[in-house]
Amino acid sequence: MNPNRSVAVDKVVVHMGVGEAGDKLVNAERIISEITGNTPVRSVAKQTLPAFGIRKGAPISCRVTLRGEAAEKFLETSIKIVENKINSRAFDKQGNFSFGIEEHTDYPGQSYDPKVGIFGLDVTVVLKRNGVRIARRHIQQKKLPLKQLVTVEDAKLFLKDRYNVEVQ
Template identity: 40%
Template sequence: MSRRGKPSVEEEREPVPLTEEEKKYVKDWQANPMRKPLVKKVSVNFSVGASGPELEKARELCETLTKQVPAEGKAKESVRGFAIRKHEPIAVFTTLRGELAKEFLKKSLWAIEDRVSSKKFDMHGNLSFGIDDHLNLPNIKYDPKIGVHGFNTTVVLERNGFRIKKRRIRPHKVPMRHKISKEEGIAFFKHEYNLGVE
Protein backbone atom coordinates (compact mmCIF):
# COMPACT_ATOMS: atom_id res chain seq x y z
CA MET A 1 0.00 0.00 0.00
CA SER A 2 1.06 3.60 -0.57
CA ARG A 3 1.71 6.29 2.02
CA ARG A 4 -1.90 7.40 1.59
CA GLY A 5 -3.32 3.92 2.12
CA LYS A 6 -4.25 3.32 -1.50
CA PRO A 7 -2.75 0.76 -3.92
CA SER A 8 0.65 1.65 -5.37
CA VAL A 9 1.10 2.23 -9.09
CA GLU A 10 2.20 -1.38 -9.60
CA GLU A 11 -0.52 -3.05 -7.50
CA GLU A 12 -3.47 -4.73 -9.19
CA ARG A 13 -6.88 -3.17 -8.52
CA GLU A 14 -10.43 -4.24 -9.13
CA PRO A 15 -11.22 -3.78 -12.85
CA VAL A 16 -13.43 -0.80 -13.64
CA PRO A 17 -16.77 -2.09 -14.99
CA LEU A 18 -17.51 -1.37 -18.65
CA THR A 19 -20.89 -0.55 -20.17
CA GLU A 20 -22.27 -2.73 -22.96
CA GLU A 21 -21.31 -0.06 -25.49
CA GLU A 22 -17.75 0.06 -24.14
CA LYS A 23 -17.50 -3.74 -24.32
CA LYS A 24 -18.34 -3.49 -28.03
CA TYR A 25 -15.34 -1.21 -28.52
CA VAL A 26 -13.07 -3.72 -26.75
CA LYS A 27 -14.37 -6.58 -28.92
CA ASP A 28 -13.77 -4.45 -32.02
CA TRP A 29 -10.13 -3.83 -30.95
CA GLN A 30 -9.61 -7.53 -30.28
CA ALA A 31 -11.03 -8.48 -33.68
CA ASN A 32 -9.06 -5.76 -35.46
CA PRO A 33 -5.97 -4.62 -33.46
CA MET A 34 -5.25 -1.90 -36.04
CA ARG A 35 -8.36 -0.03 -34.82
CA LYS A 36 -7.26 0.07 -31.20
CA PRO A 37 -6.43 3.62 -30.02
CA LEU A 38 -2.84 4.40 -29.03
CA VAL A 39 -1.31 7.02 -26.75
CA LYS A 40 0.33 9.41 -29.21
CA LYS A 41 1.79 11.82 -26.66
CA VAL A 42 1.48 13.17 -23.13
CA SER A 43 1.96 16.93 -22.69
CA VAL A 44 2.94 18.30 -19.28
CA ASN A 45 2.49 22.03 -18.60
CA PHE A 46 3.56 24.06 -15.57
CA SER A 47 1.87 27.47 -15.83
CA VAL A 48 3.42 29.87 -13.30
CA GLY A 49 1.99 33.13 -14.62
CA ALA A 50 5.22 35.11 -14.32
CA SER A 51 8.91 34.89 -15.11
CA GLY A 52 11.62 34.86 -12.47
CA PRO A 53 12.59 32.48 -9.64
CA GLU A 54 9.25 30.63 -9.55
CA LEU A 55 9.48 29.84 -13.26
CA GLU A 56 13.02 28.52 -12.77
CA LYS A 57 11.79 26.28 -9.95
CA ALA A 58 9.01 24.97 -12.19
CA ARG A 59 11.54 24.35 -14.97
CA GLU A 60 13.78 22.34 -12.63
CA LEU A 61 10.83 20.34 -11.31
CA CYS A 62 9.46 19.64 -14.79
CA GLU A 63 12.85 18.32 -15.90
CA THR A 64 13.12 16.15 -12.79
CA LEU A 65 9.66 14.61 -13.20
CA THR A 66 9.72 14.07 -16.96
CA LYS A 67 13.45 13.43 -17.54
CA GLN A 68 13.30 15.90 -20.44
CA VAL A 69 14.40 19.50 -20.90
CA PRO A 70 11.21 21.63 -21.01
CA ALA A 71 10.45 24.46 -23.42
CA GLU A 72 9.17 27.91 -22.43
CA GLY A 73 5.61 29.09 -22.88
CA LYS A 74 5.32 32.83 -23.53
CA ALA A 75 2.43 35.23 -22.96
CA LYS A 76 0.49 35.93 -26.16
CA GLU A 77 -0.55 39.40 -24.97
CA SER A 78 0.09 41.86 -22.16
CA VAL A 79 -2.12 41.67 -19.06
CA ARG A 80 -1.66 44.85 -17.03
CA GLY A 81 -3.64 43.58 -14.03
CA PHE A 82 -1.22 40.69 -13.57
CA ALA A 83 1.89 42.64 -14.64
CA ILE A 84 2.45 40.26 -17.56
CA ARG A 85 4.15 41.57 -20.69
CA LYS A 86 3.63 40.19 -24.18
CA HIS A 87 6.16 37.45 -25.05
CA GLU A 88 7.23 37.17 -21.40
CA PRO A 89 8.00 33.54 -20.38
CA ILE A 90 5.24 32.45 -17.97
CA ALA A 91 5.20 28.65 -18.27
CA VAL A 92 7.29 25.58 -19.06
CA PHE A 93 6.09 22.48 -20.86
CA THR A 94 7.32 19.28 -22.43
CA THR A 95 5.90 16.46 -24.56
CA LEU A 96 6.48 12.79 -23.78
CA ARG A 97 6.14 9.94 -26.26
CA GLY A 98 6.53 6.17 -26.25
CA GLU A 99 7.15 4.26 -23.02
CA LEU A 100 8.17 7.42 -21.15
CA ALA A 101 4.73 8.89 -21.87
CA LYS A 102 2.90 5.76 -20.70
CA GLU A 103 4.97 5.57 -17.52
CA PHE A 104 4.31 9.22 -16.64
CA LEU A 105 0.62 8.83 -17.47
CA LYS A 106 0.24 5.95 -15.01
CA LYS A 107 1.86 8.00 -12.26
CA SER A 108 -0.30 11.04 -13.04
CA LEU A 109 -3.51 9.01 -12.98
CA TRP A 110 -2.42 7.46 -9.67
CA ALA A 111 -1.96 10.99 -8.28
CA ILE A 112 -5.63 11.76 -8.96
CA GLU A 113 -6.66 8.37 -7.51
CA ASP A 114 -7.48 6.95 -10.95
CA ARG A 115 -10.73 8.87 -11.24
CA VAL A 116 -11.78 11.70 -13.57
CA SER A 117 -14.95 13.40 -14.73
CA SER A 118 -16.22 12.62 -18.22
CA LYS A 119 -16.00 16.39 -18.82
CA LYS A 120 -12.20 16.01 -18.93
CA PHE A 121 -12.49 14.28 -22.33
CA ASP A 122 -12.85 16.18 -25.60
CA MET A 123 -14.86 15.07 -28.64
CA HIS A 124 -11.84 13.12 -29.99
CA GLY A 125 -11.30 11.07 -26.83
CA ASN A 126 -8.28 13.08 -25.64
CA LEU A 127 -7.96 13.52 -21.87
CA SER A 128 -6.87 16.64 -19.95
CA PHE A 129 -6.64 16.95 -16.18
CA GLY A 130 -4.79 18.93 -13.54
CA ILE A 131 -2.75 17.89 -10.51
CA ASP A 132 -2.80 20.50 -7.73
CA ASP A 133 0.25 19.19 -5.87
CA HIS A 134 3.19 17.43 -7.52
CA LEU A 135 3.86 15.68 -4.20
CA ASN A 136 0.82 13.50 -4.94
CA LEU A 137 2.94 11.67 -7.53
CA PRO A 138 4.46 8.41 -6.23
CA ASN A 139 7.95 8.42 -4.70
CA ILE A 140 8.29 12.22 -4.73
CA LYS A 141 9.74 13.94 -1.67
CA TYR A 142 9.31 17.56 -0.67
CA ASP A 143 12.20 19.87 -1.60
CA PRO A 144 12.06 23.22 0.25
CA LYS A 145 14.15 24.82 -2.51
CA ILE A 146 11.44 24.07 -5.09
CA GLY A 147 8.27 24.18 -3.00
CA VAL A 148 4.94 22.83 -4.22
CA HIS A 149 3.72 23.15 -7.80
CA GLY A 150 0.70 21.98 -9.74
CA PHE A 151 0.61 21.09 -13.41
CA ASN A 152 -1.70 20.10 -16.24
CA THR A 153 -1.48 16.85 -18.19
CA THR A 154 -2.98 16.29 -21.65
CA VAL A 155 -3.12 12.86 -23.27
CA VAL A 156 -3.61 12.73 -27.05
CA LEU A 157 -4.86 9.52 -28.66
CA GLU A 158 -4.43 8.36 -32.23
CA ARG A 159 -5.10 5.27 -34.29
CA ASN A 160 -2.98 3.49 -36.89
CA GLY A 161 -3.63 5.29 -40.17
CA PHE A 162 -3.82 8.84 -38.77
CA ARG A 163 -0.55 9.58 -40.57
CA ILE A 164 -2.41 10.16 -43.85
CA LYS A 165 -3.46 13.66 -42.73
CA LYS A 166 0.14 14.76 -42.04
CA ARG A 167 2.15 13.05 -44.74
CA ARG A 168 3.83 15.34 -47.28
CA ILE A 169 2.71 13.46 -50.39
CA ARG A 170 -1.03 13.19 -51.08
CA PRO A 171 -2.34 13.99 -47.57
CA HIS A 172 -5.97 13.08 -46.86
CA LYS A 173 -8.52 13.71 -44.15
CA VAL A 174 -9.10 10.88 -41.70
CA PRO A 175 -12.50 9.31 -42.52
CA MET A 176 -15.21 9.79 -39.89
CA ARG A 177 -15.47 6.02 -39.37
CA HIS A 178 -11.77 5.91 -38.44
CA LYS A 179 -11.77 8.86 -36.02
CA ILE A 180 -11.80 8.33 -32.26
CA SER A 181 -14.93 9.51 -30.46
CA LYS A 182 -15.24 10.71 -26.87
CA GLU A 183 -17.03 7.47 -25.95
CA GLU A 184 -14.29 5.31 -27.46
CA GLY A 185 -11.62 7.36 -25.70
CA ILE A 186 -13.35 6.79 -22.36
CA ALA A 187 -13.61 3.05 -23.10
CA PHE A 188 -9.88 2.97 -23.92
CA PHE A 189 -8.82 4.59 -20.65
CA LYS A 190 -11.17 2.42 -18.60
CA HIS A 191 -9.96 -0.77 -20.27
CA GLU A 192 -6.23 0.01 -20.60
CA TYR A 193 -5.61 2.12 -17.48
CA ASN A 194 -8.45 0.99 -15.22
CA LEU A 195 -9.55 4.62 -14.97
CA GLY A 196 -12.80 5.41 -13.21
CA VAL A 197 -14.89 7.91 -15.18
CA GLU A 198 -17.75 9.73 -13.46
Protein backbone atom coordinates in the same frame (compact mmCIF):
# COMPACT_ATOMS: atom_id res chain seq x y z
CA MET B 1 -10.72 -6.85 -33.69
CA ASN B 2 -9.19 -4.84 -36.48
CA PRO B 3 -5.74 -3.62 -35.36
CA ASN B 4 -6.30 -0.29 -37.13
CA ARG B 5 -9.32 0.38 -34.90
CA SER B 6 -7.34 0.11 -31.68
CA VAL B 7 -6.80 3.31 -29.70
CA ALA B 8 -3.33 4.29 -28.50
CA VAL B 9 -1.64 7.19 -26.74
CA ASP B 10 -0.14 9.60 -29.28
CA LYS B 11 1.44 12.02 -26.82
CA VAL B 12 1.23 13.35 -23.29
CA VAL B 13 1.84 17.05 -22.67
CA VAL B 14 2.81 18.09 -19.14
CA HIS B 15 2.37 21.81 -18.45
CA MET B 16 3.21 24.01 -15.47
CA GLY B 17 1.83 27.52 -15.55
CA VAL B 18 3.73 29.83 -13.22
CA GLY B 19 2.55 33.27 -14.35
CA GLU B 20 5.90 35.01 -14.15
CA ALA B 21 9.52 34.64 -15.16
CA GLY B 22 12.41 34.42 -12.74
CA ASP B 23 13.09 32.00 -9.92
CA LYS B 24 9.59 30.52 -9.92
CA LEU B 25 9.87 29.55 -13.58
CA VAL B 26 13.37 28.14 -13.10
CA ASN B 27 12.13 26.05 -10.16
CA ALA B 28 9.16 24.84 -12.21
CA GLU B 29 11.47 23.84 -15.06
CA ARG B 30 13.70 21.91 -12.66
CA ILE B 31 10.72 20.11 -11.12
CA ILE B 32 9.10 19.20 -14.44
CA SER B 33 12.46 17.98 -15.70
CA GLU B 34 12.88 15.74 -12.65
CA ILE B 35 9.36 14.34 -12.95
CA THR B 36 9.41 13.62 -16.68
CA GLY B 37 13.10 13.12 -17.37
CA ASN B 38 12.97 15.50 -20.36
CA THR B 39 14.06 19.09 -20.88
CA PRO B 40 11.14 21.53 -20.69
CA VAL B 41 10.32 24.24 -23.21
CA ARG B 42 9.25 27.70 -22.08
CA SER B 43 5.91 29.13 -23.19
CA VAL B 44 5.38 32.86 -23.58
CA ALA B 45 2.34 35.04 -22.95
CA LYS B 46 0.17 35.66 -26.01
CA GLN B 47 -1.19 38.96 -24.76
CA THR B 48 -0.55 41.63 -22.16
CA LEU B 49 -2.60 41.41 -18.97
CA PRO B 50 -1.81 44.44 -16.79
CA ALA B 51 -4.00 43.21 -13.93
CA PHE B 52 -1.69 40.21 -13.49
CA GLY B 53 1.52 42.02 -14.44
CA ILE B 54 2.04 39.89 -17.56
CA ARG B 55 3.56 41.33 -20.74
CA LYS B 56 3.16 39.88 -24.21
CA GLY B 57 6.14 37.68 -25.06
CA ALA B 58 7.21 37.19 -21.44
CA PRO B 59 7.92 33.57 -20.43
CA ILE B 60 5.21 32.43 -18.01
CA SER B 61 5.15 28.63 -18.13
CA CYS B 62 6.97 25.50 -19.21
CA ARG B 63 5.90 22.25 -20.81
CA VAL B 64 7.21 18.87 -21.89
CA THR B 65 5.82 16.60 -24.61
CA LEU B 66 6.25 12.87 -24.05
CA ARG B 67 5.74 10.18 -26.68
CA GLY B 68 6.02 6.40 -26.80
CA GLU B 69 7.03 4.40 -23.74
CA ALA B 70 7.82 7.51 -21.69
CA ALA B 71 4.30 8.83 -22.29
CA GLU B 72 2.70 5.53 -21.30
CA LYS B 73 4.75 5.27 -18.12
CA PHE B 74 4.12 8.88 -17.10
CA LEU B 75 0.39 8.55 -17.79
CA GLU B 76 0.17 5.42 -15.67
CA THR B 77 1.87 7.19 -12.75
CA SER B 78 -0.29 10.29 -13.13
CA ILE B 79 -3.53 8.31 -13.24
CA LYS B 80 -2.57 6.55 -10.02
CA ILE B 81 -2.02 9.95 -8.40
CA VAL B 82 -5.57 11.06 -9.26
CA GLU B 83 -6.82 7.74 -7.84
CA ASN B 84 -7.97 6.30 -11.20
CA LYS B 85 -10.78 8.85 -11.53
CA ILE B 86 -11.28 11.36 -14.33
CA ASN B 87 -14.20 13.73 -14.75
CA SER B 88 -16.32 13.21 -17.87
CA ARG B 89 -16.02 16.93 -18.65
CA ALA B 90 -12.27 16.48 -19.11
CA PHE B 91 -12.80 15.00 -22.61
CA ASP B 92 -13.02 16.96 -25.85
CA LYS B 93 -14.81 15.95 -29.06
CA GLN B 94 -11.72 14.22 -30.45
CA GLY B 95 -11.42 11.93 -27.43
CA ASN B 96 -8.45 13.75 -25.92
CA PHE B 97 -8.57 14.48 -22.21
CA SER B 98 -6.84 16.58 -19.58
CA PHE B 99 -6.60 16.54 -15.84
CA GLY B 100 -4.73 18.45 -13.19
CA ILE B 101 -2.48 17.42 -10.36
CA GLU B 102 -2.50 19.86 -7.46
CA GLU B 103 0.92 19.15 -5.98
CA HIS B 104 4.10 18.01 -7.67
CA THR B 105 5.09 16.34 -4.40
CA ASP B 106 2.61 13.52 -5.18
CA TYR B 107 5.07 12.09 -7.72
CA PRO B 108 7.61 9.52 -6.55
CA GLY B 109 10.97 11.02 -5.68
CA GLN B 110 9.56 14.50 -5.07
CA SER B 111 9.48 16.10 -1.65
CA TYR B 112 8.46 19.47 -0.27
CA ASP B 113 11.14 22.14 -0.21
CA PRO B 114 10.20 25.43 1.49
CA LYS B 115 12.56 27.37 -0.80
CA VAL B 116 10.82 26.05 -3.91
CA GLY B 117 7.19 25.77 -2.82
CA ILE B 118 4.46 23.63 -4.31
CA PHE B 119 3.58 23.61 -7.99
CA GLY B 120 0.58 22.10 -9.71
CA LEU B 121 0.66 20.73 -13.21
CA ASP B 122 -1.68 19.91 -16.07
CA VAL B 123 -1.56 16.64 -17.97
CA THR B 124 -3.07 16.53 -21.47
CA VAL B 125 -3.36 13.21 -23.29
CA VAL B 126 -3.83 12.98 -27.06
CA LEU B 127 -5.20 9.67 -28.33
CA LYS B 128 -4.98 8.28 -31.85
CA ARG B 129 -5.74 5.26 -33.97
CA ASN B 130 -3.32 3.58 -36.33
CA GLY B 131 -3.32 5.13 -39.78
CA VAL B 132 -3.55 8.82 -38.84
CA ARG B 133 -0.30 9.38 -40.70
CA ILE B 134 -2.19 9.66 -44.01
CA ALA B 135 -3.61 12.97 -42.81
CA ARG B 136 -0.24 14.32 -41.64
CA ARG B 137 2.17 13.21 -44.36
CA HIS B 138 3.22 15.59 -47.12
CA ILE B 139 3.19 13.21 -50.08
CA GLN B 140 -0.23 11.85 -51.09
CA GLN B 141 -1.93 13.45 -48.11
CA LYS B 142 -5.56 12.40 -47.73
CA LYS B 143 -8.43 13.10 -45.39
CA LEU B 144 -8.93 10.77 -42.48
CA PRO B 145 -12.20 8.79 -42.60
CA LEU B 146 -14.64 9.68 -39.82
CA LYS B 147 -14.66 6.13 -38.50
CA GLN B 148 -10.91 6.41 -37.94
CA LEU B 149 -11.28 9.36 -35.54
CA VAL B 150 -11.26 8.71 -31.80
CA THR B 151 -14.58 9.51 -30.11
CA VAL B 152 -15.26 10.29 -26.47
CA GLU B 153 -16.77 6.83 -25.96
CA ASP B 154 -13.69 5.20 -27.49
CA ALA B 155 -11.44 7.19 -25.17
CA LYS B 156 -13.47 6.27 -22.08
CA LEU B 157 -13.44 2.60 -23.06
CA PHE B 158 -9.69 2.75 -23.68
CA LEU B 159 -9.07 4.24 -20.24
CA LYS B 160 -11.29 1.70 -18.54
CA ASP B 161 -9.68 -1.28 -20.28
CA ARG B 162 -6.06 -0.14 -20.28
CA TYR B 163 -5.68 1.82 -17.04
CA ASN B 164 -8.75 0.77 -15.03
CA VAL B 165 -9.96 4.39 -14.83
CA GLU B 166 -13.40 5.31 -13.59
CA VAL B 167 -14.93 8.18 -15.57
CA GLN B 168 -17.30 10.21 -13.42
